[in-house]
Amino acid sequence: MSLKKFVLGALGAAVLAAPFTAPAPAFAEDTLYLPKLVYRTGPFAPGGVPTANGAVDYWAMINERDGGVNGAKVIVEECEFGYNTDRGVECYERTKNKNNGALIYQPYSTGVTYALADRTRTDKIPLMTMGYGRADAGIGTAFPWVFPLMTNYWGQATGIVKYIGDQIGGLDNLKDKTIALVYLDIAYGKESIPIMETLSEKFGFTLKQYPVVFPGIEQKATWLQIRRAKPDYIVMWGWGAMNATAIKEAAKIRFPAENFIGNWWSGAEQDTVPAGDAAVGYKSATFSAAGKEFPVIKDIMTHVYGKGNGSGEENVGQVLYNRAVLTQVFIHAGILTAQEKYGVKAITSEQLRWGLENMKMDAAMAEKLGVAGMGPSISPTCEDHIGGGEFQIQQWDGKKWNIVSDKITPMNELVLPAMKESAENYLKEKGLEPASCS
Amino acid sequence: MLDFLFFVEVLLSGLLTGALYSLVALGFVLIFKASGVFNFAQGAMMLFAALSLVGVQEMLGVHWTIAFIITVGIMIALAWCVEKFVLGKLVNQEPIILFMATIGVTFFLDGFGQTIWGSDIKILDIGLPNGAFDVGGVFIDQLELVAGLTAGALVIILAIFFNKTKIGRALRAVADDHQAAMSVGISLRYIWIVVWTVAGLVGLVAGIMWGSKLGVQFSLSLIALKALPVLMLGGFTSIPGAIVGGLIIGAGEKLAEIYVGDLVGGAIENWFAYMLAMVFLLFRPQGLFGEKIIERV
Known part of the structure; x- marks a missing residue:
């Protein structure tokens, strides 16, 4: 057998055997499965890389520091979609049923968000679109599975x-x-x-x-x-x-x-x-502060990068990295709320929806999760998937971003009626009934 | 008067942007003219060259001229690899097969380049001017002016290369007929390496211009899409055609965006360029300067 045939044969065998040789999940163990739709390649990779790194590093830190969330190990799996909506949907379909079911998705793409809004409704999986996606999705009765959180x-x-x-x-x-x-x-x-x-x-x-x-x-x-x-x-x-x-x-x-x-x-x-x-x-x-002085970022440095792991240290503390971390912290808060309510470690996606609708990201929770001063306080409900929130204006001085405004709250007297009207139109177009919050 | 000045400004800006498109289109023309292969990977080669230049500069901490020389070496190595592992295996295959192979090369280079050098936007600063002149109220981008002059210089150099040198004539012989060229002792392998090297170097120059303007990033490879209408219009085999096509497309799309775009909601320049090229094709299918192919039975 020539060397070429041998190499090709070995590669082929490895590819075919891969599904059977991958480590099987420990079913006895409580786990939380968080697939991540990422774009580390393509025209939007410069933004996609730090957002992916922030998300992956945060859960690596939680697993390392705390052994998971209340003992439930977090399984993170990346799926690269290159900011292509069709590939994003493919990633969703490929991962949604793995490891006892995906708990939540955050695609960082408005196009994918639009494409998944209906699918996640059918599949009963929350779609977190913190700071992006459909502006009307904050109306929880129209979009029960979409969570823009913190203004839109x-x-x-x-x-x-x-x-x-x-x-x-x-x-x-x-x-x-x-x-x-x-x-x-x-x-x-x-x-x-x-x-x-x-x-x-x-x-x-x-x-x-x-x-x-x-x-x-x-x-x-x-x-x-x-x-x-x-x-x-x-x-x-x-x-x-x-x-x-x-x-x-x-x-x-x-x-x-x-x-x-x-x-x-x-x-x-x-x-x-x-x-x-x-x-x-x-x-x-x-809506998220940059910098490395926050306890959560320090913990990432200690428990992830300090141990020679991590995805990209150069991104740590940057605006997009910290924003991705903050997004995961909100998911973390939702998981904790759901675990407490249902008394289980390995919650389901439906239980996480309840958790996100009932979490309180106030000063105490922010302190507990190491993000005090890093993002807004919010308290979503079943009807309101935004839950308040505010943001600020920052200015670039040539080396770093500096906050230059007070906290700004949206003109809700304009925004809320527009959201409601748009959400009603959505329900009408799709022939859907509003979800019950009673 | 103000409106006229604005028109002149838009026209000039379009022409200069068109010169930047021409730089990319030249790479396509070179390979097509010399080997009959439509090289879909030209945009990826431009990105790869620019990424390599900035990457080498950052990694070794050397002056850009040293990085440039090393990058030239990398592009020669790339040309050798393309010939050795891709095209060399496909001699005498149908053009569509060769075209498909270059699509494979595109995806490989896009992924390989980003794997080695990363996906961040990289600053490319070789001292090109980055400001703008204000000449009597007309805004002229200095970098685009330099690009225009560079494109002009490249055309002259390439025209001399193709028409006055032995290798240039050999390249054209291979383009006409692979087997006939081989029968008179022209090494197809050598010729393909030469032409892919030259196209790689043109890609490097284009990558420097576009990279200085936008930063070196994945999106540079998408500029190739802007070169396609230029080729359709100018002809796939004509170096002057790539320049004239670029100027027409550049000026046409900018004028359309500003004077027609408002009427239809804007953002029309991408598809308008293709539409303009297609209108030209109706009258001259071989493009403005392309050679009419006559098949004799």
Whole structure:
């Protein structure tokens, strides 16, 4: 047998045998299965890598430090989908029934979120979309299995406009202003449009919309138009490669960086560092604080990286990494709440839904889980899958992000009716009955 | 007057962006012209070259010129590997088979490059100007101006290479007929390595330009999609065609985005470029400068 045949044969045998040789899960052991839909490759990998690392590292730390959640080991499995919606759905289908069933999904993709909203309803698996996804999904009766938690895109847009109002001496002064909305021309970017139009009507500012073609690498036409329109402020709904390019282009047309505000997916080190000096002064929303001083981050350093494990130490403490950790902490709080209620360690996905609807992420819980000061306090209910929450504005100084605003709460008087109307339309379109919360 | 100035600004910007597309399109043309293979991997080669340049610079802490020389070596090695492990096994196969093989090379390079050098956006700074001129109210991007000049210089160099050198003529002979070229003593293996090397070097230059503009990141490989309408319009076998096609596509898509986009909701520049190319194809199927293929029975 030639060497080539031998190598090919050995490889083939290894591939065929892999399903039978993988370590079998210890069924006697209580486990919690948390598959992760990740994108470490593709055009959005710069954002996908730190979010994946934060999630994986957090559960590695919990297993190492605490032996799991109340003794139930956490099984984390990554499935790479490259930010392709079809592959994201495939990952979901492939993993949902493994290890006694998946407990929850967080795809970090609005497209996948839309695609999974109906499937998770049928499969009774929570879908956590913290800070992204459908803005109307906070209505728990319409989307019983989706958990945006802690405001949504519409709430964020109202908060950013509130902040701009503060900068110019009050919302009344918005009347003669022009705000440019630069957004990635996909489902995620378009989420911002309806509420910005409502805000424009209410406060009398001129709204100019500039869609950027996916994935946002060529924006010259957009910025020539903006240069001509001379807006007072620019609000950006970008992600991935689009952000750094936009920041650079804004600097080229000499738009003042302090009047350029990104949403919370347009404000990470991955967006500003590649833009260099052009990013100094640029602002963005954020609901999670960056930095390594939080106990949970210190524990990750001690129990994961300190033991030679971990996925990417360079990401630890960055905006997106910490946000992913914070997301896992909310899931952790939901698991703890469910375990207490049902008296079992290995909870089911339906029990986790109850846990998420009844958890209280207050100061005491934040302290207990090591995230005091790192994120918002929330208390969701069956009807309200947002549960309050607030965010802040941060500014890049060339080396790090600094918080430059007080906590901002959304204009709920505008957001909630819009959410309810949209949720009702969704139920009508799908022919669904609202879920009962009684 | 202001409107006219704006029109000039958009037109100029489009032409300069088009020159950047041309840089990518040149790589496709080179391989197609010399081997009859439509190299789907050209975008991935550009990304791989730029990633290697920045990666070597970071890893060894050397000046970019040293990193450039090492990257040239890497691209020669890549060309050798492509010939040795992919194309060399497919001599005299149908063009579609060779095309499919280059799709495989694309995915391999995309994944391999990111595995070795990571997926973060990397800063590529070799001292190219990154600001803008304001000439009488007309905005001109300095980097795009440099790219335009570079594209022009490359066309001249490549035209001389193809028409005035022995290797250039051998490349064209291989493109016309593999077997006939081999029968007169031209080494197909050597020629394919040369042409993939040259395409890799053009990819490296394009990667430097695009990487300086956007940062070196996976999305660079998607620029190849912008080169396709350029090729359709300019012709797959013409180096000047790649340049003229790039200029027409660049200017056309920017003007369309700004003057037509508003009417239909914007974000039309991607598909408009293809539509423009298809309209040209209706009148000249071989592209503006492509060679008309006549099959004699």
